[in-house]
Amino acid sequence: xxxxxxxxxxxxLLAPSVILLFLWMIVPLGxxxxxxxxxxxxxxxxxxxxxxxxxxxxxxxxxxxFAALANTLILVGSVLAITVIGGILIALLxxxxxxxRGIVRLMVIAPFFVMPTVSALVWKNLLMHPVSGLFxxxxxxxxxPAIDWFTNWxxxxxxxxxxxxxxxxxxxxxxxxxxxxxxxxxxxxxxxxTPAISFFFLLVLPHLARAITVVILIETxxxxxxxxxxxxxxxxxxxLATTNIAFLVYAQALLQYDVGGASAGGIxxxxxxxxxxxxxxxxxxxNLDA
Amino acid sequence: MGKIELVGVEKAFGNVHVIRNVHxxxxxxxxxxxxxxxxCGKSTLLRLIAGLEDTTGGKILIDGTxxxxxxxxxxxxxxxxxxxxxxxxxxxxxxxxFGLRMAGMPKExxxxxxxxxxxxLNLTPYLDRRPGQLSGGQRQRVAIGRAIVREPKAxxxxxxxxxxxxxxxxxxxxxxxxxxxxxxxxxxxxxHDQIEAMTLAxxxxxxxxxxxEQVGSPLELYDHPANLxxxxxxxxxxxxxxxxxxxxxxGAATIGVRPEHxxxxxxxxxxxxxxxVAEHVGSDTFLYVAVPGIGDITMRAVGEFALKPGxxxxxxxxxxxxxxxxxxxxxxxxxx
Ligand SMILES: Nc1ncnc2c1ncn2[C@@H]1O[C@H](COP(=O)(O)OP(=O)(O)OP(=O)(O)O)[C@@H](O)[C@H]1O
Ligand SMILES: [Mg+2]
Numbered sequence: 069x070x071x072x073x074x075x076x077x078x079x080x081l082l083a084p085s086v087i088l089l090f091l092w093m094i095v096p097l098g099x100x101x102x103x104x105x106x107x108x109x110x111x112x113x114x115x116x117x118x119x120x121x122x123x124x125x126x127x128x129x130x131x132x133x134f135a136a137l138a139n140t141l142i143l144v145g146s147v148l149a150i151t152v153i154g155g156i157l158i159a160l161l162x163x164x165x166x167x168x169r170g171i172v173r174l175m176v177i178a179p180f181f182v183m184p185t186v187s188a189l190v191w192k193n194l195l196m197h198p199v200s201g202l203f204x205x206x207x208x209x210x211x212x213p214a215i216d217w218f219t220n221w222x223x224x225x226x227x228x229x230x231x232x233x234x235x236x237x238x239x240x241x242x243x244x245x246x247x248x249x250x251x252x253x254x255x256x257x258x259x260x261x262t263p264a265i266s267f268f269f270l271l272v273l274p275h276l277a278r279a280i281t282v283v284i285l286i287e288t289x290x291x292x293x294x295x296x297x298x299x300x301x302x303x304x305x306x307x308l309a310t311t312n313i314a315f316l317v318y319a320q321a322l323l324q325y326d327v328g329g330a331s332a333g334g335i336x337x338x339x340x341x342x343x344x345x346x347x348x349x350x351x352x353x354x355n356l357d358a
Numbered sequence: 359m360g361k362i363e364l365v366g367v368e369k370a371f372g373n374v375h376v377i378r379n380v381h382x383x384x385x386x387x388x389x390x391x392x393x394x395x396x397x398c399g400k401s402t403l404l405r406l407i408a409g410l411e412d413t414t415g416g417k418i419l420i421d422g423t424x425x426x427x428x429x430x431x432x433x434x435x436x437x438x439x440x441x442x443x444x445x446x447x448x449x450x451x452x453x454x455x456f457g458l459r460m461a462g463m464p465k466e467x468x469x470x471x472x473x474x475x476x477x478x479l480n481l482t483p484y485l486d487r488r489p490g491q492l493s494g495g496q497r498q499r500v501a502i503g504r505a506i507v508r509e510p511k512a513x514x515x516x517x518x519x520x521x522x523x524x525x526x527x528x529x530x531x532x533x534x535x536x537x538x539x540x541x542x543x544x545x546x547x548x549x550h551d552q553i554e555a556m557t558l559a560x561x562x563x564x565x566x567x568x569x570x571e572q573v574g575s576p577l578e579l580y581d582h583p584a585n586l587x588x589x590x591x592x593x594x595x596x597x598x599x600x601x602x603x604x605x606x607x608x609g610a611a612t613i614g615v616r617p618e619h620x621x622x623x624x625x626x627x628x629x630x631x632x633x634x635v636a637e638h639v640g641s642d643t644f645l646y647v648a649v650p651g652i653g654d655i656t657m658r659a660v661g662e663f664a665l666k667p668g669x670x671x672x673x674x675x676x677x678x679x680x681x682x683x684x685x686x687x688x689x690x691x692x693x694x
Pocket of ligand 1: 371374376394395396397398399400401402403550
């Protein structure tokens with residue numbers, strides 16, 4: 069099989085697709101890097117000039133960058149915590165033989181099918197609106213003052229919206245894992261008189277470790293670039309309160325027309341995403357090959 | 359002490375009656391084996407005793423106390439599962455010690471017991487491995503270790519050897535027998551392998567369709583099966599059953615005779631037939647013989663009996679070893 073000849077042939081046959089994939093990836097990346105080294109402002113066309121790392125210097129020393137970085141990490145961390153813990157709890161509930169389980173499952177999955185823009189609008193106008201929102205109405209029933217969510221708790225509001233969108237995904241993956249828990253192991257634990265709490269922490273949670281890892285990895289990839297929800301609700305404000313890296317890059321490019329600066333920001337975002345990814349894979353990846 | 363008593367135990371899933379009116383007494387230190395065809399309710403009966411299923415009727419007594427409403431952990435029994443049910447993310451040590459840990463035993467004492475059990479089961483070198491890094495036989499021993507450290511009143515085994523290959527099965531069978539003998543703990547063992555049943559049991563319980571067909575020592579069941587079902591179930595190859603003329607001549611609806619209780623001859627005998635298949639395995643010869651007016655008869659001759667398919671043979675059943683059954687399939691006493 070693996071003679072010299074077949075190997076050479078294999079390489080020759082594979083080459084076109086590999087080259088195509090490589091170009092597909094490298095051309096936009098290369099262009100972004102090139103733009104990031106230029107002074108390139110859309111308001112001032114025809115004046116492009118090479119400025120070296122100046123764009124990076126501006127982007128990285130801009131106080132907005134640190135605010136955005138912090139917001140990104142808080143957003144990702146909080147949503148992960150809410151979806152993983154919430155997902156486990158809901159999955160535990162849904163694993164019980166309750167009446168109408170099929171319907172409940174369908175309803176829990178539903179938010180995942182709502183596109184981010186729509187769900188953000190729904191939350192903004194129907195739920196969190198300080199005058200006409202459902203939360204304000206409930207608060208009114210209880211005699212409490214209505215909360216102006218996006219003014220007083222902007223980042224928390226965004227976190228809630230995004231967590232609501234990702235909870236179904238986490239729940240679904242965790243429920244599948246939970247259902248694969250071996251029935252005889254459950255009975256063995258029962259014979260040993262394992263209390264419910266120990267049963268959960270010593271047996272169920274380790275069993276779920278792999279699924280939790282998958283949820284964290286996949287969600288992180290998407291959560292690092294949350295954008296639509298911010299654009300639709302707060303527009304990154306008040307101030308910089310809800311600006312994450314993705315939104316900052318957008319603001320740089322399309323609000324200030326600074327293509328060079330935005331490209332530098334984009335490259336920084338790519339580097340950051342990779343750092344987070346490496347960190348995560350190190351941290352939780354060992355669960356995957358066990 | 360580990361005396362287990364079942365009094366009129368019933369179990370139904372919905373309106374399917376799986377166990378019907380089972381009465382059984384298991385003495386302290388006894389090795390009892392449940393056998394029966396697939397789906398007859400062996401596992402269900404064991405799980406009822408363990409407390410993993412609730413009875414729908416009757417009582418289960420352990421050492422004289424009714425435990426029908428006692429949760430499994432409080433019954434003082436250990437179970438060895440068919441799939442072993444080891445916790446994959448825990449070391450062998452933690453697996454064996456898990457029950458003790460749940461019972462709140464201090465770590466020192468726990469470790470001592472785990473190591474003692476590992477010693478008995480030759481598991482000492484593997485204590486820090488995960489179950490996934492063990493062979494099937496070693497996993498089985500870990501499962502047994504988990505059962506013995508708790509020093510239960512009785513062991514419950516549900517087909518513990520069915521995932522092992524034939525050679526290992528023989529070894530583990532011997533090991534279980536030796537272990538139970540040394541510990542002197544009551545054991546209830548479910549299997550559908552009758553060699554396992556015959557070799558391990560002090561007492562065999564033959565089940566069929568949720569009912570006990572017969573209870574007795576292995577040889578009692580072999581020599582005096584109470585009915586057609588037990589007669590056909592115990593013994594390999596199966597007992598030959600003959601109905602009609604030959605049975606009526608002996609005053610029975612059906613007569614049964616085991617293949618090893620038939621003498622074969624080339625020249626004369628009671629039944630004349632033709633060999634259809636001959637299996638020569640060296641120590642024994644199994645002949646499948648078509649006898650006109652009687653049916654297909656299996657016979658077993660010790661050593662080599664050089665007959666080929668198509669040749670004629672005469673068969674003579676040992677008159678002292680003929681089992682007679684009435685029209686209901688019940689054994690008729692006073693054989694002959
Ligand atoms: N949870 C359940 N719900 C409904 N029926 C069940 C349930 N568990 C077992 N049964 C039925 O009870 C009968 C006895 O099952 P059981 O598992 O005790 O058989 P078994 O003798 O152990 O068979 P095997 O040798 O194949 O393991 C079967 O007909 C099975 O379909
Ligand atoms: Mg079974």
